[in-house]
Amino acid sequence: MAVIWEPRKRLPFCYMALMIDIDNVSFEYVMRDKDGEVDGFYRAVNEVSLQVKQGDFIVILGSNGSGKSTLAKHLNCLLYPTEGTVTVDGMDTADSDKLWDIRRSVGMVFQNPENQMIGTIVEEDVAFAPENLGVKTKEIEERVKESLIMVEMEDHRKASPSKLSGGQKQRVAIAGVLAMHPKCIVLDEPTAMLDPEGRTEVIRAIRALNDVENITVILITHYMEEAIYADRIFVMNEGRLVMQGTPREVFSQVEKLEEYNLTVPVATRLSYELKRSGLNIPSGILDKKELCEAICRS
Numbered sequence: 572m573a574v575i576w577e578p579r580k581r582l583p584f585c586y587m588a589l590m591i592d593i594d595n596v597s598f599e600y601v602m603r604d605k606d607g608e609v610d611g612f613y614r615a616v617n618e619v620s621l622q623v624k625q626g627d628f629i630v631i632l633g634s635n636g637s638g639k640s641t642l643a644k645h646l647n648c649l650l651y652p653t654e655g656t657v658t659v660d661g662m663d664t665a666d667s668d669k670l671w672d673i674r675r676s677v678g679m680v681f682q683n684p685e686n687q688m689i690g691t692i693v694e695e696d697v698a699f700a701p702e703n704l705g706v707k708t709k710e711i712e713e714r715v716k717e718s719l720i721m722v723e724m725e726d727h728r729k730a731s732p733s734k735l736s737g738g739q740k741q742r743v744a745i746a747g748v749l750a751m752h753p754k755c756i757v758l759d760e761p762t763a764m765l766d767p768e769g770r771t772e773v774i775r776a777i778r779a780l781n782d783v784e785n786i787t788v789i790l791i792t793h794y795m796e797e798a799i800y801a802d803r804i805f806v807m808n809e810g811r812l813v814m815q816g817t818p819r820e821v822f823s824q825v826e827k828l829e830e831y832n833l834t835v836p837v838a839t840r841l842s843y844e845l846k847r848s849g850l851n852i853p854s855g856i857l858d859k860k861e862l863c864e865a866i867c868r869s
């Protein structure tokens with residue numbers, strides 16, 4: 572039924588519309604003993620192939636240690652594949668001449684906003700990356716302004732980052748990436764350290780970037796409720812890509828997800844239990860509204 576283990580599609584015609592092409596990538600960390608001698612290798616990513624089209628919103632799910640961060644770090648040349656190739660916006664990450672073009676195309680946002688703050692006021696912080704790229708002062712001002720507007724932080728442009736809430740800090744970090752005018756933004760558990768309000772703010776900002784600005788978004792998250800907005804979900808387990816499909820396709824496989832130590836959104840779980848106890852409702856329900864409608868129809 573659901574689209575699991577899809578054979579890899581080769582789409583030469585649409586190649587230009589591809590933002591990310593991860594082709595049979597494996598990555599091994601080199602393990603060293605206390606004297607610095609090579610002690611072995613640890614394969615954190617194992618034969619992963621996946622493609623992301625320009626303008627897609629994709630979510631990567633997987634339990635701790637499944638290789639999500641390792642894979643994400645390949646997308647802007649923080650790591651290089653041990654085997655296979657990673658192509659970003661038509662550029663092979665192994666091509667060292669393309670390093671800065673790739674880093675301009677793909678911005679990264681990490682879990683802890685504290686570690687991503689550099690400036691003493693918000694607008695300095697956002698200006699940091701374009702300054703380093705050598706963008707002209709006038710244009711930097713414009714980019715800072717537009718980036719802060721996109722994440723709804725323009726009213727705080729003169730604030731000290733230390734005075735902001737977690738959700739606000741993370742939105743400033745996102746603005747800092749936006750000021751580079753990336754085509755794609757990769758967010759590695761950006762809401763993990765935030766309270767529910769901060770999570771909502773950050774997810775709203777990320778969705779707007781995708782909807783309004785058509786920026787390709789790759790979101791790694793532990794929160795299933797954040798995954799329901801994705802065009803496509805990829806599930807990793809022990810370094811391998813084990814499931815992929817639309818949120819409805821993936822979340823209708825409750826038992827399979829449990830095997831990978833993953834839960835499903837609350838409404839999906841409830842509908843699954845109701846269905847098991849005999850209620851005639853469809854599988855893969857994603858939110859409260861759909862659940863209420865399905866119960867009313869049953």
Ligand code: ADP
Binds near residue numbers: 600615634635638641
């Ligand atoms: P995830 O982001 O899904 O939690 P990671 O990509 O961080 O997973 O890690 C995948 C595996 O690689 C884990 O088993 C982790 O312990 C291991 N790992 C991560 N970073 C390193 C490193 N620098 N050296 C050795 N092993 C690592």
Ligand code: MG
Binds near residue numbers: 639640641759
């Ligand atoms: Mg991680």
